[in-house]
Amino acid sequence: MRVKVFKIRLPEEFLYIDQKALDDFLGNHDIIKTETAFIQDENYWTVVLYFEELKNILSSVKEAKTVKYSADNETLNSDETKILDALKLWRSEKAREQNLPIYFIASNKELLSVAKYKPAKKAELLDIKGFGKHKIENYGEEILEILESI
Numbered sequence: 001m002r003v004k005v006f007k008i009r010l011p012e013e014f015l016y017i018d019q020k021a022l023d024d025f026l027g028n029h030d031i032i033k034t035e036t037a038f039i040q041d042e043n044y045w046t047v048v049l050y051f052e053e054l055k056n057i058l059s060s061v062k063e064a065k066t067v068k069y070s071a072d073n074e075t076l077n078s079d080e081t082k083i084l085d086a087l088k089l090w091r092s093e094k095a096r097e098q099n100l101p102i103y104f105i106a107s108n109k110e111l112l113s114v115a116k117y118k119p120a121k122k123a124e125l126l127d128i129k130g131f132g133k134h135k136i137e138n139y140g141e142e143i144l145e146i147l148e149s150i
Contacts, residue, residue, distance in 0.1 A: 001032060001050055008045040022047060070109065070129035071116040079150065083115040086146050094139070105139065106130070118147060 004025065008018045026049075033050040076084060088111060095102040106114075110130040117128055122140045125131045131140075 001052060004029075004049045004051065006047040006049070008047060010043050010045075025049070068129035068131075069113055069117050069127050071113040072109075074112075074116060076112075076115065080115045082150050083118070083147060084111055086150055087111040087114060087143065090142065090146055094142070106135070114143060114147070119144070120147070 006018065006022050006025070008022065009015060029049070029051040031049055031051050035048040037046045038044075039046060087106075088108075091102050091105045091111065094105050098105075107130060110128065113128045113130070114125075117124070119125050119128065122136050122144065125136045125140050125143065
């Protein structure tokens with residue numbers, strides 16, 4: 001952890017410059033703690049920042065996951081069409097059962113992606129754009145059963 005002290009002078013000729021320096025610093029560092037004090041005799045603020053440099057933080061962050069699979073309006077073969085139709089029927093029934101709009105269950109694009117990608121296990125559903133932990137926990141097993149049945 002490092003410390004940096006800024007002086008924010010209130011006269012207009014200094015205020016913008018001092019605030020800009022503070023803003024620039026804040027944008028490039030992870031601030032852990034701040035302290036401020038107004039120095040009345042000299043008419044300025046003192047800002048004390050305790051920080052970590054972003055470059056140190058960024059190097060400790062894991063690499064982002066690879067881009068998730070997302071099918072566009074691609075042509076479907078007959079098996080994929082059967083899968084998509086079955087998924088849409090399941091989605092309609094599930095939405096009616098849960099009294100939700102169908103797009104809350106899964107969007108058309110998500111179902112199209114499932115039909116094209118054909119995941120075999122729940123972990124593979126994570127590779128499809130739009131499928132996160134919640135959706136997989138709630139619907140993953142049923143989606144995989146549909147894929148296995150066709």
